[in-house]
Every structure is written in structure tokens, then in C-alpha cells.
Amino acid sequence: MKWARGITGDGSEVMGVVADGMLHPRATLGSDLATGDAISLDDVTLLAPVDPGKFIGLWNNFKAAAEKGGMAHPEHPLYFFKADTSLSGPGAEVVLPAAAGRVVFEGELGIVIGKTCENVTPEAAKDAIFGYTCINDFTSLDVLNADPSFPQWTRAKSFDGFGVVGPVIETDIDWRALEIKVLVNDRERQSYPASDMILSPEQIVSCLSQDMTLNPGDLIACGTSIGARPVKAGMVVEVVIDGIGEVGVTLSAPMDA
Known part of the structure; x- marks a missing residue:
């Protein structure tokens, strides 16, 4: 089942199930309660399918x-946070600020949490995963490595629009069978199997739930593999995962650049 979120012609935000070219509104993410008539997807401007708390x-x-990279396999996720204002969705324009310097794309599989979980086992974590989505975790390399005393993970990844998510959340899919691809101006630039993960989605959620309570709608990007490359203004960058879909954005320079 695919879930999406968008804006209708009258400016209303709607969340619901996608089927037969229509968006069927629901009360909340994962709810069976219908809240209106089905809307043609042609009449909906898609947003990121979830507005995460974390x-x-x-x-x-x-x-x-x-x-x-000559790195050991971690036993616990090595993670950072992206600001909520970094969130962007299908078809967005992402401005590359001058302060960001060199920016790379990172195509990733995203986990969407469906149930509150705290200190859960991997088995219970599997039940807490609502579904999966596509993510482009844009990163400023210059900012990340600007100060040798402190890698600036949050700043490097939190410029407005640097967290591209979409187009839908797919709830019925085997993550092990997925291939994450990135196209830049229609040319494939990254491709790798999700099955090459060190920590599985269930292990990721279980470990993170030992550090903090995870709530419905929280979003986790599973990390990227080899192939991440620099991008610049004027490029169209798409993350494609068969079975989920594709989410693309156009990169632009600041107005005063």
C-alpha cells in the first residue's frame, strides 16, 4: 500500500492512500478512517509523504x-539529525547556498516509523516500521570538514531543502530486494543494493529506540553507499527505488549569486 501527502487545488493539505491514480484521504498516517472523497493525483501537488518529528x-x-573507506562495521548506528526545515518533496527547487560550498547527493532508503517504540527488540522494531520511502540526503562537504576539531554533521545536512523525501511511503515491500539509484540530468550516477546494509532496518530501529523514544512519523535515512557525487546548480537529481517510485528536485543558485 502506498501513502502520500499533498496540497489540493484549494490549498488544503491531504494525507491518504494512493490507488488507481487517486488519493484516498485518511484521518492520519496508517488510519482506516476516510475523511473525504478520492482526489485525482493530477489535482494534488505532492509533498514529502511524512512531516517527521525526528x-x-x-x-x-x-x-x-x-x-x-577502511572503516569498521558499527555495532550501533552512527547517526546525526537533519533540521525539520531541510525537508523537501517531489519536484521541489533546492537552493544551494554559497555557504554550503561543495555539495554531494546521497541516495538512500528511508524508514518511516508507524508506532511509538522505546527500548524494543529487533523483532518488535519490525512491527514498528510503517513503511519505506526514497531519500536524498544532500550534504555540504566543505561545511562538514571546515573545523578539524568538530565535524559539523547537522549543519552540513540541514540547509533548507537538503532532506528530499518521497514520492510515497510503501508499506508492503521487502527492503532486501531494493536497489537505490540516483540519476543526475537523467544519467545514472549511483546504484547499490539495500541488502548490503550493515545494520538492517529492524536493528537500526531497535538500537535507536534504546537511545530515544521513536514516534509515529519519525524518519530514518539508512545511509548511503559508494557513488555519491558532487552536484551544482542547474542539475536535476532524482532518487529512484523500484517499488517505491522516484523523487526528483532541481538545484538552483541563490538569487543574489
């Missing part, structure tokens, strides 16, 4: 990247 991203969670 937007968490992982570092060093793929074997191929760890091997290339």
Missing part, C-alpha cells in the same frame, strides 16, 4: 562503502 540519518551503514 529526521535521523545514518553514517557508515553499507559494507561496500565501509570497505572502500
